[in-house]
Amino acid sequence: MTAAVATSEKNTTPAAKPARPPRDEDPRNPLKRLARLFDKGTVELLTPFDECGFVAAHGLIDGTGACAYASDPTVQGGAMGDEGCRAILVAYEKALADGVPVIGLLHSGGARLAEGVLSLHAVGQVFAMMTRASGRIPQISLVLGPAAGGAAYGPALTDIVVLGPAGRVFVTGPEVVRSVTGEAVDMDRLGGPEPHGRRSGVVHVIANTEDDAFAQTRRLASLLGDQGTMNPDAVADRDLAGLLPDSPKRAYDVHPLVNGVLDGSGVELHPKWAPNIVTALGRFGGRTVGVIANNPLRLGGCLDSVSAEKAARFVRMCDAFGVPLVVLVDVPGYLPGVGQEWDGVVRRGAKLLHAFAEAVVPRVTLVTRKTYGGAYIAMNSRALGATRVFAWPTAEVAVMGAVAAVRVLHRRKLAEVADDLRPRLELELAAEHEKMAGGLDRAIQIGVVDEVVEPAATRRALAAAIAAAPQRRGQHGNIPL
Amino acid sequence: MPEVVRAEMVANVAEVNVKIGDTVEAGGALVLLESMKMEIPVLCEVGGSVTEIHVAPGDVIQEGDVIAVLQ
Numbered sequence: 001m002t003a004a005v006a007t008s009e010k011n012t013t014p015a016a017k018p019a020r021p022p023r024d025e026d027p028r029n030p031l032k033r034l035a036r037l038f039d040k041g042t043v044e045l046l047t048p049f050d051e052c053g054f055v056a057a058h059g060l061i062d063g064t065g066a067c068a069y070a071s072d073p074t075v076q077g078g079a080m081g082d083e084g085c086r087a088i089l090v091a092y093e094k095a096l097a098d099g100v101p102v103i104g105l106l107h108s109g110g111a112r113l114a115e116g117v118l119s120l121h122a123v124g125q126v127f128a129m130m131t132r133a134s135g136r137i138p139q140i141s142l143v144l145g146p147a148a149g150g151a152a153y154g155p156a157l158t159d160i161v162v163l164g165p166a167g168r169v170f171v172t173g174p175e176v177v178r179s180v181t182g183e184a185v186d187m188d189r190l191g192g193p194e195p196h197g198r199r200s201g202v203v204h205v206i207a208n209t210e211d212d213a214f215a216q217t218r219r220l221a222s223l224l225g226d227q228g229t230m231n232p233d234a235v236a237d238r239d240l241a242g243l244l245p246d247s248p249k250r251a252y253d254v255h256p257l258v259n260g261v262l263d264g265s266g267v268e269l270h271p272k273w274a275p276n277i278v279t280a281l282g283r284f285g286g287r288t289v290g291v292i293a294n295n296p297l298r299l300g301g302c303l304d305s306v307s308a309e310k311a312a313r314f315v316r317m318c319d320a321f322g323v324p325l326v327v328l329v330d331v332p333g334y335l336p337g338v339g340q341e342w343d344g345v346v347r348r349g350a351k352l353l354h355a356f357a358e359a360v361v362p363r364v365t366l367v368t369r370k371t372y373g374g375a376y377i378a379m380n381s382r383a384l385g386a387t388r389v390f391a392w393p394t395a396e397v398a399v400m401g402a403v404a405a406v407r408v409l410h411r412r413k414l415a416e417v418a419d420d421l422r423p424r425l426e427l428e429l430a431a432e433h434e435k436m437a438g439g440l441d442r443a444i445q446i447g448v449v450d451e452v453v454e455p456a457a458t459r460r461a462l463a464a465a466i467a468a469a470p471q472r473r474g475q476h477g478n479i480p481l
Numbered sequence: 482m483p484e485v486v487r488a489e490m491v492a493n494v495a496e497v498n499v500k501i502g503d504t505v506e507a508g509g510a511l512v513l514l515e516s517m518k519m520e521i522p523v524l525c526e527v528g529g530s531v532t533e534i535h536v537a538p539g540d541v542i543q544e545g546d547v548i549a550v551l552q
Contacts (some may be wrong), residue, residue, distance in 0.1 A: 160516070251521040300517040301489050304550065332517040339544065402520060 030055050030070035034146065036214045037061070037068055045373040051075050053084035053112070053452035056091035060097075061218050066224040067095035070105035073145055078108035080150050081115045085122035092129045096252050097220035101225040103217060104158065109173075123150035130157040133150035133469070134477035135320035140225035142217045143167035143203075144210065146187060156202060159317050159478050160220055160269065163203040164419050197272045201310060204269040210469035219267055223281045224321055227288035232321035232463035234264025235285045240390075248369060248394070252295040254328065255277055258291050261326060261459060266291065269314065274307040275302075279314040284326065285463040293328035294379070302335040303375045305348040313481040315359055322473030324466045325363035327380040333373040333400070349378065351481055354383040356477070364462050367449070369389040372400050382448040388465040390453045397443040402430035408432065432470045484527045484551040492516035494540040499549070503531045511549050512536060525551055 008269050026032075034043050035335035038059030046056040046067070053075050058067045065082040069091040071078035080088075088104070111119040127150075133139060134157070141155030144164045152169045155161045163169070170191035177190065189195065196203035205220070207213035243257045258278055259265045268283020276299040280291045292311050294301035318325055334345060356363070356378070364387050365380045375398065377398075380386045391397065399405060406429040407414065417425055436442075453461045492514035499511050508527035514521045529551035536548050 035497045247520070249518065249520050251519050296519065297521065300521055302490075302517055332519060335517075337491065404518070 002124050007164075010162065026074055028107060028145070029071045030072045030105065032058075034068055034071050035105060036210075037087075037105065037142075037217065038066070039063065045086040046094055048204040052087060053078055053081055053108070054087040056087045056094070058091075058094055058100075061101075062222040062226065064222060065098055065100040066103060066221050066225055067091045067098070067100060068103040068105060070149070071072075071108040073107040076109075076112060078106075078145070078151070079082060079110060079112040079381055080108060080123050081112035081119050084112075085126050086117075088126050088327075089129055090424075095137050095424040096133055099137060101221045102133070103221060104139075104141045104154060106141055106147045106151050106155060106167075107145030108147055108151035110151050120150075123154075126150070126154060127157055130154065131477065134159075134479070135462055136477075138221070138321055140220055140224075142213055143169055144213065146170060146191075147171075148171070148173050152191075153162050156480055160204045161202060162205040162207060162213055162217050162220070163193055163196060163229070164207055164210050165193075166210075167213075169178070169196055169202055169204075172449045176384045199273070201270060201273040201306070204319045205267065206272075216267060223283070223288045224323070227323065228283065228286045230285045230287035230463060230467045231323070232460065232467045233284055235459050235463040237459050238454055239456040240458055244368060251300060253297045254295040254301075255266065255331070257328060258282075258293050261291065261328070261462065262289070270310050274304070274310040276302060276304065277307040277311050279303045279311060281318075281323070285467070287324070287466075289324050289466070290314060291326045291328065292380075294331040294375075296330055299335055301331050302333060303331060303349065303352070303378060304335040304340055304342045305345040308345070308349040308352040308378065309481055312355040313478070315352070315355035316474070316476070317478045319474035320356070320360040320478050322471065323362055324361050324469075324471075325359070325380070326462055326466075327363065327365045327386075328373045329365055329367045329376075329379045330447070331371050331375040331379055349374070350398075351358070351386065352378045356380050356386075358474065359385070360472040360474050362387045362471065363467045364465045365389045365451075366458060366462065367395040367397060369394070369399075370396040370401075372396075372398055387469045388451070389449045390451050390458070390461055390465075391440055391443070392455055393440070393452050393459075395440055395452075397440060397449060398434075398437070400435045404429070406430050408434050482540060483532070484525060484529060486511060486523060486525055486541045486548045486551070488514070488544055488546045490516055490544050492521070492542055494536045494538055494542060496538060497524075497534060497536060499531050499534070500551075501531050501534060505529065505531060505551065514542075523548055525549075526531055527551070 042059035056069045069088045139158035140160045141158045142162045146168045168187045168191040193206045197206045262282035266280040268280040278293040495515045496513040510522040516533045533550035
């Protein structure tokens with residue numbers, strides 16, 4: 001196995017410590033893990049494979065250059081010491097110089113206790129490097145075993161975290177939790193797929209097998225590292241209308257629509273955390289794009305504090321790496337309620353406004369059914385600088401539904417009529433209101449929707465709009481919002 | 482492990498699509514809720530046999546309320 005891992009001559013510095021023979025039998029051997037990450041026979045080590053706990057390498061992923069570092073859990077549980085952290089920095093320096101993604105393979109108990117504050121300082125230097133590289137090169141973390149303390153915050157500073165089946169992420173392990181607070185909890189509940197997949201949002205992709213974990217990591221590195229170019233002529237139209245239910249009130253799962261727009265299925269990030277908004281990377285017209293879509297099946301597709309934060313971070317990541325955005329809108333509004341207000345929906349919702357308004361990548365919006373109120377603005381509206389806004393012919397663009405609006409605007413007038421006459425009056429007033437304030441025609445008239453597009457002509461229209469826009473990228477980091 | 486299906490948001494229960502003892506596949510609809518002026522089916526994630534139903538048509542349910550339990 002290790003025969004596939006060639007140590008590059010110039011980097012084989014004779015280590016002060018005797019080189020340990022690779023343990024072929026141990027699947028946690030970092031060389032084995034690096035060999036699984038890179039294309040066969042392309043791995044070159046950048047640092048010696050010794051007792052320092054980490055090894056850095058570069059190679060190809062799907063034919064495109066990438067750098068990586070891997071912890072060595074067979075030495076002090078993969079703990080991060082001064083020398084090991086320097087190996088991580090070597091991987092970053094090479095990745096920054098080459099402008100390629102850097103991938104961390106983590107299985108580490110955190111800072112090396114025996115080294116004391118020196119190891120904390122070293123871990124801090126890794127964090128600083130990750131932050132300096134943020135938004136400049138894609139950073140992906142694949143957590144293959146327990147990753148605690150510094151090994152937990154490291155991935156959290158990167159753009160995407162993939163969790164393998166044995167991966168667990170926590171600041172302090174079960175033993176410490178028990179001794180400090182008396183709380184009895186196991187590693188799964190503390191930092192396994194369930195809490196990080198659904199509750200915390202720490203992990204973007206959860207893999208059921210190690211093979212899948214490596215495959216997803218490779219795919220993400222390829223999507224971000226080799227984005228390709230948009231070829232709108234290669235985009236075939238598909239009739240996407242059939243992916244929506246007949247009744248405009250009926251909720252539906254938006255995933256088939258997301259996949260219908262993309263060339264094939266993409267990689268969804270945070271599928272179970274804030275599932276009322278879908279964020280996915282995939283190819284469209286051969287080029288990497290990011291798709292953001294309201295999912296009416298969950299919370300009716302409402303925006304809320306968590307989904308706004310999730311989408312905001314995704315928008316900023318795509319913007320930093322020059323990945324165009326396709327925004328599929330079907331949103332009834334922000335989720336109302338005391339829970340949301342106390343949860344900071346104003347502060348956290350503002351992140352999405354900021355993220356879109358700041359983004360310079362091509363970003364096209366398609367309103368499929370409806371877009372109301374504050375959520376209308378937040379979902380890449382014209383006001384926030386959308387490259388182009390499309391709407392399907394039956395889409396509604398409004399502050400709120402027309403009947404709901406007239407109940408507010410004409411409260412007194414409606415209260416004066418008899419109960420049995422009220423519904424009819426509401427409908428009359430609503431029709432009048434729609435003419436004045438809402439409706440697609442009005443949206444086009446004032447320039448907030450550029451074009452009505454048939455569902456069957458949508459893919460080509462979206463692709464053409466992206467291809468025609470200046471291909472720019474934001475000059476900012478990707479702070480873990 | 483029983484699958485406990487809870488309400489994600491405040492809603493009115495419009496329909497209950499299953500009864501105790503029914504076997505439901507993953508992705509099958511358990512109830513239909515009305516909220517945000519929309520009809521939102523609640524689907525089970527894993528699937529199994531319905532052992533408890535805690536809602537009836539016309540009920541108003543709060544976020545976190547148990548809708549059904551599957552075994």
